[in-house]
Amino acid sequence: MPFDKRIFEAAQERLAKRRSENKRVEDLRRIEIHGKIPEYGELERRLADTMSEIFSAIANKKANSEEIVSKAMSDNMEIQKKMGDLLEQNGYPRDYPDPVYTCQKCRDKGTADGKWCECFNRLLNTVAAEELNARSPLRLSTFESFNINHYSDKEKASKASPMTQREAMYNNYRECVNFAENFNGKGMGLLMIGDTGLGKTHLSLAAANRIIERGFCVIYDSAPEILRRIDKEQFGRADGDTMQLILDCDLLILDDLGSEPPKNERYISTLYEIINARQSRLLPMIINTNLKGDEIKERYSDRLFSRLLSMEVLLFCGNDYRLNSSL
Numbered sequence: 001m002p003f004d005k006r007i008f009e010a011a012q013e014r015l016a017k018r019r020s021e022n023k024r025v026e027d028l029r030r031i032e033i034h035g036k037i038p039e040y041g042e043l044e045r046r047l048a049d050t051m052s053e054i055f056s057a058i059a060n061k062k063a064n065s066e067e068i069v070s071k072a073m074s075d076n077m078e079i080q081k082k083m084g085d086l087l088e089q090n091g092y093p094r095d096y097p098d099p100v101y102t103c104q105k106c107r108d109k110g111t112a113d114g115k116w117c118e119c120f121n122r123l124l125n126t127v128a129a130e131e132l133n134a135r136s137p138l139r140l141s142t143f144e145s146f147n148i149n150h151y152s153d154k155e156k157a158s159k160a161s162p163m164t165q166r167e168a169m170y171n172n173y174r175e176c177v178n179f180a181e182n183f184n185g186k187g188m189g190l191l192m193i194g195d196t197g198l199g200k201t202h203l204s205l206a207a208a209n210r211i212i213e214r215g216f217c218v219i220y221d222s223a224p225e226i227l228r229r230i231d232k233e234q235f236g237r238a239d240g241d242t243m244q245l246i247l248d249c250d251l252l253i254l255d256d257l258g259s260e261p262p263k264n265e266r267y268i269s270t271l272y273e274i275i276n277a278r279q280s281r282l283l284p285m286i287i288n289t290n291l292k293g294d295e296i297k298e299r300y301s302d303r304l305f306s307r308l309l310s311m312e313v314l315l316f317c318g319n320d321y322r323l324n325s326s327l
């Protein structure tokens, strides 16, 4: 996908940082090994000597060079084996001093087989997602700051429910924690339904934070904002490729579905396109809405409605705690 130069340069910078951090790890490991296993350094020097013997025998073309090379090669193998044994005897894996790479495929160069490596595409997506998320209060909500005591332990979650509001909300909280902890980039995701101020955004952002910490690319934005931006880009009034980014990120969080202007056919078809494309590739989403089930059905097409209901539905209940000054 096309990224602007700034995002591209930021991703390159991160790749360079990754290389220098890995180099630092390698250096520290070498220092550690040399400190703990003094014989190791001596073996390294002997290993280097065998290499120069091989090179000079080949370069000088002496009569017995074949013999010298073969002897040096066998010494070389033997020394390498000894070095490996020494590491193991001291509790290190045999490859401990080897170069450290975050991505084995491209060895952190960012390209493999003449193409950009997946790891670099991932970095591009992450940087672009961070730009998009910069405006959202992503950092403010965590699972730890979610207060279950905001919910009544006396009032029922609904008329038919055997649970109190607090119990029902605790279940929702657990579902969100499990979702974030077990997130692997595949699945349908969560549909959170409930009135304003019941904690849908808080729990979505808490999940987003945890999933970002675990190294996934997450995009969070309100449905009207995303739809407006895509519309502008599609009609050439803004640069960027928000659509591609939200189709490709590991987790898309659409907040406040239903607060976009109603009866806008373009918005409805874009929404369907996003939800359908992600679901058919099993890419998870969290979608929040203040609309009730029948309102969703009324507002969107049947096919969009059934797409939404194929997600795990969490019903939020309680009283808008932002209006209650005593809490």
Ligand SMILES: [Zn+2]
Pocket: 103, 104, 105, 106, 107, 108, 109, 110, 111, 112, 117, 118, 119, 120
């Ligand atoms: Zn790579």
